[in-house]
Amino acid sequence: MAIKFALLGCGRIGVMHAQNLAQADGARLETVFDPNVAAAEAVARANGCTVSTSAEDAVDKADAVLIATSTATHADLIELAAKAGKAILCEKPIDLSLDRVRACRKAIEGCKVPIQIGFNRRFDPGHRAARDACAAGKIGKLEQVVITSRDPGMPPRGYTAVSGGIFRDMTIHDFDVARFMLNDEPTEVFATGSALVDPTIGSEFGDFDSIMVIMRSADGKLCHINNSRRASFGYDQRIELFGSEGMIISDNKKAHELKLYGSTMTDAAEPYLNFFIERYAEAYRAEIAAFIAAIRDGRPTQATFDDGYRALVLAEAAVESARTGKKVEVRDIG
Template sequence: MMKVALLGAGRIGQVHAKSITAHDGSRLVAVADAIPEAARKLAGQIGAEVRSIDDILADDEIDAVLIATSTDTHSDLIERATAAGKAVLCEKPVDLSLDRALATLKTAEASGQPVMVGFNRRFDPQFAALKAAYDAGEIGKGELLSITSFDPAPPPIDYIKVSGGLFRDMMIHDFDIACWIFGGPPARVSATGSAMVDPEIGTAGDVDTAAVILQWDDGRICVIKNSRRAGYGYDQRIELLGSEGLLSAKNMLENTVEKITASGASAAKPVYFFLERYMRAYEIEWTAFIDALQSGAAMPVTLREGVAALACAEAATRSAQSGDSVAITPDMLGAE
């Protein structure tokens, strides 16, 4: 039985707590949070102890930590946890700073401890089936990938101000999906964005509507579209055109009932938000982490892959600001 500690008892920490406690191979023994009441409430619900991060990392009986704290703490906690001999699953992104993430990559790899980055969308059954079909050669060579990711409404402005921007906070999931499907990071990134949903987002220095083109050296292209506002629900789609066909993963709907009459046709809207859409993906993600630890296999989403997604976000941010495409260079990926 793997003994696990959870660092961060906020919304996403609560989601992870459910996955940890539901798994036969793991037991959540301790919770830490900067807000003591949040830690006490969650720990009470699951029968865990409230402990400080220092105490958790000093406890040799704790095998792994799940980091679900604010992004600005991720790099420090990854470094401290791996130095303490813990396996780590850390929520995305690795850091808001690519340079800081690269330093963490070097430190963590030197420790030899396993680190997984929490890009849960890879574990969504629909997206995983698309990836498996592509890898099996069912549509030939991939040529044009299209990823749509629209949120139903923007987060609070206070969150926007500390999020690192749409490319690092929201689109980073899509950068990871693109790199995952196409087997590695692109060569160049071109991005544009604007604040159309809320002018306060623009005042805060961010965008809420964006489009990005990723280009690989062999000609493959990925187009990513993001918006902070889709009033009809949580819009999450992937379409992949290959030399011999097309693969697509569509939205999860509120129900599967479709009405067709003489006056027209109608169907249900997409589910409203990410917890409805991706709860199963979080469960599968945790199982994949535990399976890798128990078997000694490589982590299914490595820290180096987390850095690659952040490198794409960094390039997109630079491109949107300059109007020029930005190359993904080896040093941005941690190459020696």
């Protein structure tokens, strides 16, 4: 029997999730809800499902809920679905406030539903293969992780105002990837940043668009993250694992393997896949497949509520470090 899904949120990422649910083995998209009724109806029409009149209504009709609404509603909807006993796949972050995440955690204590946070990069075939190869000892003992993560372009100005800042909004993916790759907890965080792409991001919002982070784990492993809100050559997503006996790089993806040669260049490839919808298309499908498998097999999900919490703790630590100019002990945050 296919698991019946309710999709909450029919924005850009919701539309994508709807298509993936419609084609996923073992899933059926039952209903969608969005306060923007036209958006919900368009998704319902394209994927042959019903439109619900409220989130509660949608949750009622389903076995599992995919939460793709705006960040501010995530925690409420998790609580709603958890109390209704429905499995939950929720886009990251759980919330921008650590306190709210802690309250949510408390509120759903005892609800035995599977919860998976939308850390899509954990399910990217290349990143996953990198972690597996590392876990299999292919590079000996892991010593350094270097994460390069640059978006193709600045988000709309309105988004920046409510994003919670680059560390909570964008770097949070990389904090999760760092934990996933380190297979260990960072204990110290140093972070700094600049507003180079758009200086008014700094002057108006006190935010950065270019950041660098160093983290250290209890046993001394080192991890570097760099971010930019704008890469002219496409979505720049690279992970490097350096170990005692080798190195693994999970490199960028292109639409195809064309190379151009001429009087001024050789080996020139196309710009990278533009953004997360394209770059992580397979990852998004795989995260749904993994979620379905976790429900079916009664096993823990591969990106838990606690993973969502831990990534946010690292983001908090980064915010604090960038403010004070000191490395922050993670245990002082949460």
